[in-house]
Every structure is written in structure tokens, then in C-alpha cells.
Amino acid sequence: MRIVLLGAPGAGKGTQAELIVEKYQIPHISTGDILRAAVKQGTPLGRTAESYMSKGELVPDDVVIGIVAERIQEPDCTKGFLLDGFPRTVVQAEALDKVLKEKRQDLDAVLSLEVDEDEVVRRLSSRRVCQGCGKIYTATDSAADEAKCEACGGKVITRADDQPEAIKRRLQVYKEQTEPLVEYYKKAGILKGIPATGTVEDVFGRVTSTLDQIA
Ligand code: AMP
Numbered sequence: 001m002r003i004v005l006l007g008a009p010g011a012g013k014g015t016q017a018e019l020i021v022e023k024y025q026i027p028h029i030s031t032g033d034i035l036r037a038a039v040k041q042g043t044p045l046g047r048t049a050e051s052y053m054s055k056g057e058l059v060p061d062d063v064v065i066g067i068v069a070e071r072i073q074e075p076d077c078t079k080g081f082l083l084d085g086f087p088r089t090v091v092q093a094e095a096l097d098k099v100l101k102e103k104r105q106d107l108d109a110v111l112s113l114e115v116d117e118d119e120v121v122r123r124l125s126s127r128r129v130c131q132g133c134g135k136i137y138t139a140t141d142s143a144a145d146e147a148k149c150e151a152c153g154g155k156v157i158t159r160a161d162d163q164p165e166a167i168k169r170r171l172q173v174y175k176e177q178t179e180p181l182v183e184y185y186k187k188a189g190i191l192k193g194i195p196a197t198g199t200v201e202d203v204f205g206r207v208t209s210t211l212d213q214i215a
Pocket of ligand 1: 009031032033035052053054056057058059060061064084085086087088092161170
């Protein structure tokens with residue numbers, strides 16, 4: 001299955017993505033994770049990306065398109081993939097269509113996680129993440145703030161782009177540049193709206209019933 005996961009920052013894409021790839025045994029391609037790894041390693045890509053990411057801006061289209069176009073050619077993607085955080089602009093969506101067309105492939109579904117803006121702000125402000133393994137916590141978790149990660153012992157921090165100013169900018173960028181993709185994929189007939197409120201399990205239940213209908 002070839003799936004795109006769409007949704008505002010804080011809609012729960014990362015959390016649902018982990019569950020989806022485990023159940024459907026497909027690779028998880030998160031451009032955010034790839035870029036954060038490059039920043040951490042201090043590669044040229046990471047140095048380019050960091051200045052955009054810390055401000056909540058999008059990394060230029062050609063950079064991320066190049067990353068994804070290469071990644072989906074890898075042998076593990078022959079059984080499908082889950083794209084998380086890509087595409088984020090219409091230009092990226094068109095580039096993805098083009099790469100897939102060359103491979104005579106189509107997307108099976110675009111899952112759009114729907115959550116209102118107040119909830120998103122609340123979630124992002126309380127999100128903490130392990131610097132070591134990327135495990136996500138909420139500030140209300142007992143182990144969340146400035147604590148050690150229960151999985152790897154790494155330091156649990158607030159992402160630079162989860163600071164209030166960056167959150168504001170990311171939501172603005174989402175509305176202006178990413179939300180038009182809802183219409184784009186609706187027109188293509190593959191958009192599946194998923195209400196993303198309730199528990200992680202509630203949302204995952206909606207995701208699996210949608211995907212099971214497609215499979
Ligand atoms: P995420 O973890 O998906 O919220 O991504 C974190 C940050 O990485 C974003 O705010 C952007 O700066 C950058 N990023 C991730 N994916 C993309 C993309 N598809 N296009 C442009 N920038 C991206």
C-alpha cells in the first residue's frame with residue numbers, strides 16, 4: 001500500500017505513522033525525521049535545513065523532493081510506503097505524482113488527520129521528544145519534562161520548532177501551503193478524512209477501518 005499521511009502539525013501524524021507501519025509492514029518515510037537526523041549529524045543537508053526548521057518554515061521544495069524521490073526507489077518500497085510530512089506543498093504533490101507515474105504506480109490513499117486549531121496548539125505546546133531516539137512524550141507524562149527517556153535514557157527536550165513563535169508560524173505555513181492539498185487529493189478521489197480526536201487507539205481504529213476497506 002502506498003499511503004500519504006496529511007494533517008496539521010500536532011495532528012498526531014508521527015504517532016499514527018508508527019502504528020500504521022507496524023501493522024501493515026511498510027517503510028515509514030518521514031521527511032521531518034530525515035531532516036532532523038541530518039541536522040543532528042551536521043551534514044550539508046542538515047545545515048541547510050536547520051535554518052528553516054527552527055523558524056517553523058518549510059525547507060525548499062527541491063531539497064525535500066530530492067530526498068523522497070531517492071528514498072522511494074529503495075528496494076523496501078516495492079511493497080509500498082507511508083509518507084509522513086510529505087508532500088507539504090502542491091509543488092511537492094505534483095513532483096510525487098510524476099515520480100510515481102514514471103514507476104507506473106499510484107497512491108492508494110491520502111489519510112487526512114482532522115483536528116481543530118486549539119487542540120493542535122495545546123498538543124504542540126506540551127509535546128516533548130527524546131533527543132536520542134525520537135520517542136514522543138507529553139508534558140503531563142510523569143517522565144516528560146527534562147527527564148530521561150524511558151526507552152533509551154536520552155534527554156527529553158522541547159523541539160526548537162515547538163517553541164511558541166515557531167508553532168504559530170508552522171500553523172500559518174500549514175494553512176497557506178499544505179491545506180490546499182486536501183482539495184488536491186479530494187479531486188484525485190483518494191482523500192480519506194479521519195477525525196483525529198479521542199485516544200490514540202480511537203484514531204488508529206478509524207485509520208485501520210479505512211485502510212482495510214482499500215486493501
Ligand atoms: P515534521 O516533523 O513533519 O513536523 O517536520 C518538521 C520540520 O521539517 C517542518 O516544520 C519543516 O521545516 C521541515 N519539513 C519536514 N517535511 C517537509 C516537507 N515535506 N517540506 C518542507 N519542509 C519539511
